[in-house]
Amino acid sequence: MKPSREGYKPSYPAFIVVFTPGEFSSSLKAQKPFTVGEVMAPLEGLTKAPKAYTSVQCGPGPNDHIELNSDLVYINHSCDPNVAFDLSSPDSSDWHIRALKPLEKDTTLTYFYPSTEWDMDQPFKCECKSTNCLGNIQGAKYLSKAELDARIWINPWIKQLVADRDRKAPGS
Ligand SMILES: C[S@@+](CC[C@H](N)C(=O)[O-])C[C@H]1O[C@@H](n2cnc3c(N)ncnc32)[C@H](O)[C@@H]1O
Numbered sequence: 001m002k003p004s005r006e007g008y009k010p011s012y013p014a015f016i017v018v019f020t021p022g023e024f025s026s027s028l029k030a031q032k033p034f035t036v037g038e039v040m041a042p043l044e045g046l047t048k049a050p051k052a053y054t055s056v057q058c059g060p061g062p063n064d065h066i067e068l069n070s071d072l073v074y075i076n077h078s079c080d081p082n083v084a085f086d087l088s089s090p091d092s093s094d095w096h097i098r099a100l101k102p103l104e105k106d107t108t109l110t111y112f113y114p115s116t117e118w119d120m121d122q123p124f125k126c127e128c129k130s131t132n133c134l135g136n137i138q139g140a141k142y143l144s145k146a147e148l149d150a151r152i153w154i155n156p157w158i159k160q161l162v163a164d165r166d167r168k169a170p171g172s
Pocket residue numbers: 002023024025026027053054055073074075076077078122123124125126127128
């Protein structure tokens with residue numbers, strides 16, 4: 001579920017949704033600056049949910065998906081992201097988003113979807129326009145270890161799933 005434009009009330013004072021015509025064209029902007037490594041927001045109000053284009057994977061299993069139930073669902077993917085979704089702690093109250101770069105006010109927030117997602121419900125042709133854009137984004141399952149290692153932050157279950165895949169089918 002996504003917060004809608006009608007009666008919109010920001011979930012976090014530090015962020016604002018930019019509603020844009022088109023089903024998947026909206027985005028989330030910072031309302032204040034952040035420093036590198038700063039925790040920008042805790043992930044609160046999460047619910048377990050089936051995999052969907054709005055869900056975030058939180059572990060290696062088929063049922064390890066949560067809905068954010070907040071404006072954070074509007075953070076788009078970039079192959080050169082400025083935000084990390086860190087769900088690495090065994091204690092879910094420590095899960096958070098963190099700045100990967102210095103962020104000015106009004107910066108559009110992005111994260112690298114394969115840093116959480118193994119095999120995505122809704123693949124798409126990436127429009128991030130970064131120099132290291134990977135093209136089709138379908139999840140980490142479809143990327144090489146080198147492509148994942150080139151990113152600043154990847155959650156531990158994705159690293160483990162890649163290691164398991166490459167051990168079973170070396171060189172493929
Ligand atoms: C959770 S939504 C993110 C918010 C979305 N932009 C919206 O307005 O609902 C994920 C979807 O946004 C779109 N999206 C996110 N990042 C994108 C990107 N870099 N290039 C193209 N589409 C993107 C895709 O349709 C994707 O399935």
